[in-house]
Amino acid sequence: MAVTVIFIGKLADLAGEGERELPAPLDWAGLMAALDPDLAIAAKSQRTMVAVNGEVLADKESLAAKDGDEIALLPPVSGG
Amino acid sequence: MAVTVIFIGKLADLAGEGERELPAPLDWAGLMAALDPDLAIAAKSQRTMVAVNGEVLADKESLAAKDGDEIALLPPVSGG
């Protein structure tokens, strides 16, 4: 009964790890409570997006992850 | 005591030759008089430009070619 949370880029630096398992089900408040304060602040930033199983949430506060889901915390992108 | 007149592209087709020698000095009226009527009409077209020794004339009617000059009659371009 777990959710995998993936930290990407500088969020992985902040987390000190690339991913973490958290108990399912998990909503936004639950995720914020489970993260270190620094990481929670970064996650709340308007510039951080959230995807569940590869689908980016239009409103990350509507997060409702269940067992087996993969949540990704996505900082601002930069390619090319 | 001659001027070389170069016909390019479809003007060469009209002229039936790529170039012709005409007596120097030569002004615009003189050039028009020396050309076949079809060719003169094409040369007068706003879309035909005239160069003397590789310099395009802003006003072709100001033509004033002297011995050894090369006049080029230039139809609309198309490259690439």
Added chain:
Amino acid sequence: MARDVQLLTKGFSPGKALGLFAKAHPEAGGIASFVGKVRPDSDVKVLELIHYDRLTLPGMERLADEVEGRWQLDGLLIHHRTGHMRPGAPIVLVAAAARHRRDAFEAVDFAMDHLKSRSWFWKREKRGDGWHWIEPREKDHEDVKRWDV
């Protein structure tokens, strides 16, 4: 339309890829392309691009869908590196083959703008004083906004 979208984990030769692309599209009147490389003119020692499997390649495919929908193309190629790269190494190659020049140009321009600031890549550089995360410049955001309708 023939499409070639790849997320590359190893070094590649843009010249070779372009040559093959041109061969694959003898019918196109023109091919526009762009190659982006790691700039060698700063004190960057290594550049790292990070991707996320569940978003990055699917996102590149969606970008290709959008490009195909907006322009009349014979072929579209998008190759993008991930992983560690040395200065001078190619990061990205985009090429579009089209009957009409402007379609090819705009398709490549659009794809590059989107790869730069709206694709699922994260970039950091190792300089003399360690690693630094890189975000798109203000200019990159402006560039991509040109296409928003």
Added chain:
Amino acid sequence: MARDVQLLTKGFSPGKALGLFAKAHPEAGGIASFVGKVRPDSDVKVLELIHYDRLTLPGMERLADEVEGRWQLDGLLIHHRTGHMRPGAPIVLVAAAARHRRDAFEAVDFAMDHLKSRSWFWKREKRGDGWHWIEPREKDHEDVKRWDV
């Protein structure tokens, strides 16, 4: 800035020329390019481009001057064929190496627009019913006007 402007009387390989250009500009962050070919999709058997020695190459050099004046480039290449070409043969290659992507793109776009309708070339096609002189399409004139300030 390194410049390579050529009027070519024989067939050439755009891929090879681009590869050499990229090698010559390791310092550039990006290279934009365009290759224009004789379209093989009509009943054109041969395309002929005619040039005039006293204007064509000097005009290409002046175009390169203008491009260099307008954009910050590390390198600029303009190769243009003259003479007889078969369907599928390359006619023109323009490439620009620059630190910034938009400079490279716009330089190539500008140069192509000008080569198409404001350079000293004349074009005719041999079709089933003989030779036809080709003039720029209205679109080509519109394209180049975008740059007039």
